[in-house]
Amino acid sequence: MTDPHDSAGLQGKAGHNLPPLRLHVPEPPARPGESADFTHFDIPAADAAPRPDETAQPATMRDMAYGLVRVLDENGAAVGQWNPNLPSETLLRMLRTMALTRAFDARMFRAQRQGKTSFYMKSTGEEAVSIGAALALDRDDMCFPSYRQQGILIARDWPIIDMMNQIYSNKGDRLKGRQLPIMYSARDAGFFSISGNLTTQYPQAVGWAMASAARGDTRIAATWCGEGSTAEGDFHSACTFASVYRAPVIMNIVNNQWAISSFSGFAGAEATTFAARAVGYGIAGLRVDGNDVLAVYAATRWAADRARANAGPTLIEHFTYRVEGHSTSDDPSAYRSAEESSLWPLGDPIARLKQHCIALGIWDEDRHAAMDKELAELVRDAAREAEKNGILGHGLHHPMESMFEDVFEEMPRHLKEQQQQMLDEWKAAGL
Amino acid sequence: MEGGGAVSDVMTQDAGTDVQQMNMIQAINSAMDVMMERDPTVVVMGEDVGFFGGVFRATAGLQQKYGKNRVFDTPITECGIIGVAVGMGAYGLRPVPEIQFADYIYPALDQLVSEAGRLRYRSAGEFIAPMTVRSPFGGGIFGGQTHSQSPEGIFTHCSGIKTVIPSTPYDAKGLLIAAIEDNDPTIFFEPKRIYNGPFDGEYDTPATSWAGHADAQVPTGYYRIPLGKARIARAGGALTILCYGTMVHVVEHTVAMLGLDAEIVDLRSLVPLDIETIEASVKKTGRCLIVHEATRTSGFGAELLAQVQERCFHYLEAPIERVTGFDTPYPHSLEWAYFPGPVRIREAINKIMKD
Numbered sequence: 001m002t003d004p005h006d007s008a009g010l011q012g013k014a015g016h017n018l019p020p021l022r023l024h025v026p027e028p029p030a031r032p033g034e035s036a037d038f039t040h041f042d043i044p045a046a047d048a049a050p051r052p053d054e055t056a057q058p059a060t061m062r063d064m065a066y067g068l069v070r071v072l073d074e075n076g077a078a079v080g081q082w083n084p085n086l087p088s089e090t091l092l093r094m095l096r097t098m099a100l101t102r103a104f105d106a107r108m109f110r111a112q113r114q115g116k117t118s119f120y121m122k123s124t125g126e127e128a129v130s131i132g133a134a135l136a137l138d139r140d141d142m143c144f145p146s147y148r149q150q151g152i153l154i155a156r157d158w159p160i161i162d163m164m165n166q167i168y169s170n171k172g173d174r175l176k177g178r179q180l181p182i183m184y185s186a187r188d189a190g191f192f193s194i195s196g197n198l199t200t201q202y203p204q205a206v207g208w209a210m211a212s213a214a215r216g217d218t219r220i221a222a223t224w225c226g227e228g229s230t231a232e233g234d235f236h237s238a239c240t241f242a243s244v245y246r247a248p249v250i251m252n253i254v255n256n257q258w259a260i261s262s263f264s265g266f267a268g269a270e271a272t273t274f275a276a277r278a279v280g281y282g283i284a285g286l287r288v289d290g291n292d293v294l295a296v297y298a299a300t301r302w303a304a305d306r307a308r309a310n311a312g313p314t315l316i317e318h319f320t321y322r323v324e325g326h327s328t329s330d331d332p333s334a335y336r337s338a339e340e341s342s343l344w345p346l347g348d349p350i351a352r353l354k355q356h357c358i359a360l361g362i363w364d365e366d367r368h369a370a371m372d373k374e375l376a377e378l379v380r381d382a383a384r385e386a387e388k389n390g391i392l393g394h395g396l397h398h399p400m401e402s403m404f405e406d407v408f409e410e411m412p413r414h415l416k417e418q419q420q421q422m423l424d425e426w427k428a429a430g431l
Numbered sequence: 432m433e434g435g436g437a438v439s440d441v442m443t444q445d446a447g448t449d450v451q452q453m454n455m456i457q458a459i460n461s462a463m464d465v466m467m468e469r470d471p472t473v474v475v476m477g478e479d480v481g482f483f484g485g486v487f488r489a490t491a492g493l494q495q496k497y498g499k500n501r502v503f504d505t506p507i508t509e510c511g512i513i514g515v516a517v518g519m520g521a522y523g524l525r526p527v528p529e530i531q532f533a534d535y536i537y538p539a540l541d542q543l544v545s546e547a548g549r550l551r552y553r554s555a556g557e558f559i560a561p562m563t564v565r566s567p568f569g570g571g572i573f574g575g576q577t578h579s580q581s582p583e584g585i586f587t588h589c590s591g592i593k594t595v596i597p598s599t600p601y602d603a604k605g606l607l608i609a610a611i612e613d614n615d616p617t618i619f620f621e622p623k624r625i626y627n628g629p630f631d632g633e634y635d636t637p638a639t640s641w642a643g644h645a646d647a648q649v650p651t652g653y654y655r656i657p658l659g660k661a662r663i664a665r666a667g668g669a670l671t672i673l674c675y676g677t678m679v680h681v682v683e684h685t686v687a688m689l690g691l692d693a694e695i696v697d698l699r700s701l702v703p704l705d706i707e708t709i710e711a712s713v714k715k716t717g718r719c720l721i722v723h724e725a726t727r728t729s730g731f732g733a734e735l736l737a738q739v740q741e742r743c744f745h746y747l748e749a750p751i752e753r754v755t756g757f758d759t760p761y762p763h764s765l766e767w768a769y770f771p772g773p774v775r776i777r778e779a780i781n782k783i784m785k786d
Contacts, residue, residue, distance in 0.1 A: 175555045176555045183553070187557040192521060204514050204546070207517060210515060211524045234542075237508040406552045406556050408551070
């Protein structure tokens with residue numbers, strides 16, 4: 001039998017009686033139109049995970065990389081060794097910050113659809129990952145985020161109007177309209193400039209942490225990347241450096257199951273957990289329910305205490321789900337089952353904390369509805385204010401000649417010449 | 432010191448500094464030593480740079496003197512080395528990472544090009560990457576295709592990165608100090624063929640040392656040579672030759688053999704480029720030859736040729752010529768056929784001078 005694809009004539013050669021090799025190309029469990037099925041997920045009880053000492057040797061806690069740190073159980077009760085026992089005011093602050101982030105996302109997504117900017121990325125369903133961590137870190141700890149951690153800026157009370165100005169690339173944009181929307185930089189909030197190139201921030205965070213340690217500082221660094229970009233070389237370089245120098249850094253993997261249209265299997269999820277990457281590097285690894293803000297808080301606090309005790313880095317996998325598309329540029333209904341987000345077995349982070357707060361008697365449905373209304377108005381008013389500074393493509397941008405600034409500290413001659421040439425050309429054209 | 436003399440370029444120098452004979456390695460080591468002494472934020476990192484002092488000995492003694500928190504060995508990941516240096520720069524340190532050979536710099540390209548080179552711009556000045564990446568480059572040592580390359584044109588093509596290449600011990604120290612003090616990322620390519628002595632391109636004659644060379648008299652203290660200022664290695668009127676690194680010495684030798692009154696411009700810094708000096712020289716001589724060891728297509732010579740043409744077209748008596756490495760990998764056994772040596776330079780000069 002001749003295989004029509006066997007153009008090289010490799011099959012059926014004399015002496016080759018071995019079975020043909022097969023290439024495994026991963027396929028997600030469900031595509032559009034198919035039923036989502038998460039029954040294969042092994043979700044341990046909320047109080048099942050033990051809590052090792054913060055200074056535990058990584059070799060003694062490898063199981064943590066394969067389990068799941070949880071706090072909130074199915075009834076909204078905070079249970080188990082990881083329960084951070086937060087005061088009511090912190091719980092309500094978490095709830096409000098997550099709700100504000102969601103309202104902000106909704107407003108800015110709509111602004112993009114209205115043509116007011118080029119691009120947006122929502123963090124819907126993943127708010128707990130950023131906000132739980134931000135509230136567990138000290139305000140002066142340095143964050144090296146990926147592009148879906150807007151919750152950190154909101155948790156650190158960075159003005160949302162400044163975020164909107166950046167998204168609109170308008171004359172109020174502190175980054176002078178140079179960056180794609182949501183690629184914030186906020187030094188005053190301990191928030192490193194977002195690159196857009198994936199996982200480049202990982203070795204940078206490790207370098208910052210190494211510098212802090214070398215200088216005898218007390219501040220630590222934290223960084224985030226998606227599960228898909230753990231495949232980047234930078235991730236592995238960073239893990240090696242973090243392990244070698246026992247850097248005071250927290251490395252977060254936001255496993256939201258999808259990298260644009262590629263499911264987590266293309267980053268290795270069929271073979272093992274992402275937290276298990278820590279095992280090979282000999283660093284502490286935790287796998288956490290990323291939709292449980294109390295678990296995220298507790299794990300981050302554990303890792304921060306570990307780092308401050310000079311006990312080394314921690315790699316945390318936050319197991320969550322990307323409810324919306326990757327960005328405004330893709331339609332998830334084209335590549336995944338529409339049922340997935342509603343069937344996600346770990347629920348919604350805001351709904352779960354809300355349930356917990358109501359169970360504690362510190363919150364109720366009416367107050368929640370009032371808060372949502374208030375936050376929607378807050379972001380609407382902020383957006384109107386930001387739009388006074390302009391929206392993308394409507395002229396209210398930084399002056400053209402500013403394009404040449406900040407390439408270097410001092411503008412060299414060749415850039416001055418190019419700047420002048422541009423201005424002369426526009427002038428000659430009568431513009 | 433031949434025309435132009437390096438000492439006249441000194442901007443700042445400690446009063447009463449002693450001068451010593453140094454080869455280029457010693458001068459580079461001295462630059463880091465001086466800067467680590469002056470500035471506690473300067474840190475040196477890279478493969479084998481710590482206890483061992485570097486495979487070329489450029490960091491010898493620094494760890495013993497300044498401790499492991501400031502001079503340390505790294506894992507073998509160039510991406511990691513530069514990424515960590517970006518983070519250290521964001522913290523407020525002034526890293527001087529070493530990439531052991533320029534041929535190994537490619538895994539670090541994303542961190543250099545997309546991160547270090549754009550950080551100031553994309554953050555509107557909130558964060559900077561004040562690092563100086565030292566890396567031995569160039570051939571002539573039978574290093575084969577992985578220890579001989581000249582990738583400077585890759586970096587000059589990218590925004591936000593300075594590219595500096597010294598040709599003498601004196602310049603190496605003054606330029607390296609300026610690069611370390613500079614608040615922008617700088618690639619500092621060290622022509623390893625001339626670490627221990629100038630090389631005239633005559634590969635079958637005994638190697639010479641820096642001993643007795645005027646530009647090997649190096650102040651032991653602090654001085655800096657500004658980035659973006661070329662050096663007239665030889666003043667002349669017949670022809671302008673633009674070159675840098677090892678090629679400066681090969682060109683000087685070839686010109687001397689021909690007895691030609693050429694003006695040799697040692698660029699020292701490709702970005703920023705001292706176009707004023709280049710333009711003035713070519714307008715004076717009316718002829719221009721460009722010599723570099725890197726591959727030709729899209730090499731820095733193409734940029735030089737374009738700029739000279741744009742600025743000096745009406746002054747030119749002959750077409751501008753380039754002598755460069757060929758567009759092949761650096762061949763091991765055929766190194767001297769590839770290397771832009773005196774034979775090839777002489778042929779190009781004869782062609783230019785014929786018109």
